[in-house]
Amino acid sequence: MPSMFVNLPVTDLERAKGFYTALGFTINPLFTDHNAACVVVEEGHNYFMILVREFFQTFTDLPIGDPAVAPSVSTAIFLDTREAVDAAVAAGVSAGGAEPRAAADYGFMYQRQLTDPDGNLIEFGWMDPVAAAQGPEAYAAPES
Numbered sequence: 001m002p003s004m005f006v007n008l009p010v011t012d013l014e015r016a017k018g019f020y021t022a023l024g025f026t027i028n029p030l031f032t033d034h035n036a037a038c039v040v041v042e043e044g045h046n047y048f049m050i051l052v053r054e055f056f057q058t059f060t061d062l063p064i065g066d067p068a069v070a071p072s073v074s075t076a077i078f079l080d081t082r083e084a085v086d087a088a089v090a091a092g093v094s095a096g097g098a099e100p101r102a103a104a105d106y107g108f109m110y111q112r113q114l115t116d117p118d119g120n121l122i123e124f125g126w127m128d129p130v131a132a133a134q135g136p137e138a139y140a141a142p143e144s
Contacts, residue, residue, distance in 0.1 A: 006075050007049045008120045009056040009064050013037060015096065016050045019116050022095030023088055041077065048075075068119025076123040082110045085124045089114050092122070108139035 010016040013034070017027055020039045025048075031038035035055035039048035057064055065072060079085050089112045093099055096117040103112045108131035114122045131139035 003045055003047065005047045005049050006073075007051060007056065007059070008116070008118075009053045009067070010050045010116070010118045010120075011053060012117070013050065013052050015117055019092065019095045019097060020048065020050065022091045024091070066119065067121070068115070071119065071121050074113070074121035074123055076111070076125055078125045078127060080126070082126045085110060085112055085126050088124045092116070106136075108136045 008016075013036070017037050017039075020037075021027060026040045028038040028040050028047075031049075034052075036049055036051040039050060041047055051059075053064060067073075077088075079088065089099055092114045098115045099113060100115055101113050103110065108128045109125060110127075111123050111125040114124065116122065128139050
């Protein structure tokens with residue numbers, strides 16, 4: 001299975017590391033220095049690379065936007081339960097993040113949005129296993 005790394009610019013690396021570890025993620029010290037930290041979301045598969053803005057700028061000739069003003073990406077992480085979603089968002093808010101909008105409850109799917117201290121958007125969600133496997137219509141269909 002491929003691995004995915006989502007690169008995020010941050011203004012304060014230590015503050016960002018504290019925020020992401022408060023969410024329950026870990027930092028891989030082998031790929032962490034004064035410019036960047038590797039946040040392990042799911043070992044072997046999914047990671048955030050949080051990079052100080054100056055270092056992030058070395059990867060592109062285009063100007064870096066301010067995600068707090070003009071977000072251009074939202075990373076969605078789905079968890080096993082609605083309670084886990086609520087706990088993750090509560091931990092993120094306690095660690096300096098913000099919840100910019102109310103939870104969205106679609107019955108078969110539940111999502112909450114969180115911003116890190118720099119304004120990068122992260123959505124935590126839960127989806128009913130039936131809907132995840134067969135689509136939302138299967139969740140709503142009566143048993144036959």
